[in-house]
Amino acid sequence: MRAIAFLPALITTCTLSAASIPGFAAEERTLTAAAQEFIAKGAEPTLRMCALPKPRCGDAKLIGKEDIPGESNDEKRIARTISFAGLELGLTIPVKSQRRYLVAKVEISSSKWPVQRGLHVGQSQTKVLEVLGLPTTETGNCIEYFNEALQSSAGFCFANGRITKIVWERWID
Numbered sequence: 001m002r003a004i005a006f007l008p009a010l011i012t013t014c015t016l017s018a019a020s021i022p023g024f025a026a027e028e029r030t031l032t033a034a035a036q037e038f039i040a041k042g043a044e045p046t047l048r049m050c051a052l053p054k055p056r057c058g059d060a061k062l063i064g065k066e067d068i069p070g071e072s073n074d075e076k077r078i079a080r081t082i083s084f085a086g087l088e089l090g091l092t093i094p095v096k097s098q099r100r101y102l103v104a105k106v107e108i109s110s111s112k113w114p115v116q117r118g119l120h121v122g123q124s125q126t127k128v129l130e131v132l133g134l135p136t137t138e139t140g141n142c143i144e145y146f147n148e149a150l151q152s153s154a155g156f157c158f159a160n161g162r163i164t165k166i167v168w169e170r171w172i173d
Contacts, residue, residue, distance in 0.1 A: 031133070031136070031145060031146075031147060032132060032133035034117070034131055034132050034133065035132040035133055035135075035145045035147075035154075036147055036150075037116075038116060038117060038119070038131075038132055038145070038154055039145055039146075039147045039150060039152050039153060039154045039168070040147070040150060040152065041116060042115055042116045042117065042119070042154055042166075042168060043103075043106040043108075043115070043116075043168045044116065045113075045114035045115060045116060046087065046106060046108060046113045046114055046115065047103065047106065049113075049114070050089065057084050057087060057089075060084040060085060060087065061084065061085070062082065062083070062084060063083040063084060063085065076094065076095060077092050077093060077094050077095060078092070078093045078095060079091070079092055079093075079104070080092075080093060085110060085112075086108060086109050086110020086111075086112055086113055086121070087106075087107070087108055087109075087110065087113050088105070088106075088107040088109075089103065089105070089106055089107075090103070090104040090105030090106075090107075090169075091103060091104060092104045102170065103170065104169065104170050105167065105168065105169050105170070106167070106168045107165065107166070107167045107168075108120075108121060108165065108166045108167075109121060109164065109165045115166060117131050117132075118131075119131060119132075119156075119163065119166065120163070120166075121163050121164060121165070121166065122162055122163060123162065123163050124161055124162060124163075125156075125158045125161050125162070125163070126161070128143070128156055128163065132145060135156075136153075141157055141158050141159065142155055142156065142157040142158070142165075143155065143156050143158075144156075150170075151170060151171040152168065152169065152170045152171070153167075153168070153169050153171075154166070154167070154168050155167045155168075155169075
């Protein structure tokens, strides 16, 4: 389901612009250990605040209704989007076992949500590169780190050299 949507983007954005991140060559690179760990566990401090699958994250108030279907429903699973101020969670819930779920997406756009390695909203783009190394791709004002083995990614968007959004995604087939 998600793998199909990301494959064209991955193919078309497999090089970084030399102007925005100096010294990056268009050859394939290995992710740093820090980047791999951030892709796998960077959203954990935020997720610990959330009593999933209940629509509650710390003292944050739910925006909208949790039971509104997300982008797709099929006979095997339901996609749900749960939104809070500065945080959006995408859950994939098996139809036959709705007490179980997979976190398919975590999107943070507020500095109030904790993130590993101090890479919170508002932190500098330079700090991201120092901590995680060069990204896999760059598109416009956003960079992404892909881990094909985990079928996951972590991305950052910037304005004026500062993080405005952090997104983790797991590609659920």
